[in-house]
């Protein structure tokens with residue numbers, strides 16, 4: 001039988017410069033813990049992690065810390081569950097490994113990778129799962145699926161016709177896709193000018209969504225025009241990414257089916273024409289007020305990896321309250337990714353994805369840009385010096 005020391009050494013060898021997974025339990029103390037479900041801040045708190053899972057999260061006075069636990073005192077920081085970004089592209093801009101590290105060190109312990117020109121993302125996901133590379137848990141779409149000459153036809157990966165869409169969905173699933181990404185409409189300017197237009201046929205859209213569901217994968221759509229997002233939601237899409245010119249009937253449908261919108265406003269403000277951004281922001285502001293479910297996403301790869309938390313202030317600007325902005329990146333994103341109870345929450349049995357930030361996010365959302373401590377699946381990846 002392998003000794004504990006040998007197991008730790010092997011883990012170190014596997015991870016290179018990354019710290020080994022804790023063999024014994026860890027007790028992480030901090031002055032505050034934000035319970036993202038209730039919105040309450042618990043003072044003098046501790047999170048106990050053991051075997052990659054949360055064993056306890058709450059007041060220190062009620063905790064039973066195992067006597068041999070490794071103790072980490074983070075002082076005047078605020079503990080939170082690891083953050084979730086439901087829309088990134090880790091293979092865009094820089095090396096995927098460096099992007100993964102920047103992302104997890106910024107406190108994002110789970111990401112959904114919504115499109116690439118090849119399948120390298122699956123290898124990165126698997127390397128991270130196996131502990132060979134430091135990074136966030138990844139749910140990956142593999143290649144974008146869109147029409148020939150359409151929005152997502154990069155390097156000739158576009159297809160045409162319902163059969164071809166169906167085939168590509170099957171192919172991505174066979175290669176390892178966790179989610180299917182379908183491109184329905186163009187960008188903001190087109191969507192605003194021509195609200196009734198989108199670039200793929202209903203037959204193609206339905207074929208892609210139905211085939212994704214047949215393979216038990218959710219379908220995430222890039223749909224911005226009023227008619228495009230309406231068709232996608234009507235035909236069964238599970239997640240709508242980017243802000244959209246969404247109409248009232250579609251908002252009601254999304255609310256009823258809990259189809260989240262992932263706004264990506266910070267990236268829009270930098271990459272899209274200002275008048276179009278303002279127009280869509282006012283639509284999404286109304287939709288949020290009407291109860292549209294929001295999940296956090298950034299389109300990182302378009303913005304720099306590791307700057308994901310900039311999106312929080314953008315959400316606040318469209319009327320999302322601070323606690324709901326935090327929930328968008330925790331409990332709501334977890335539900336959008338079908339991992340509720342496992343991620344986005346500090347409770348017994350959840351994945352030991354724990355971060356600590358400098359400040360209280362409910363008073364100041366920029367605290368989420370000051371991540372000082374990160375544990376991902378029980379492995380400490382960042383700690384105060």
Ligand SMILES: [Zn+2]
Nearest residue numbers: 087089114299
């Ligand atoms: Zn994207």
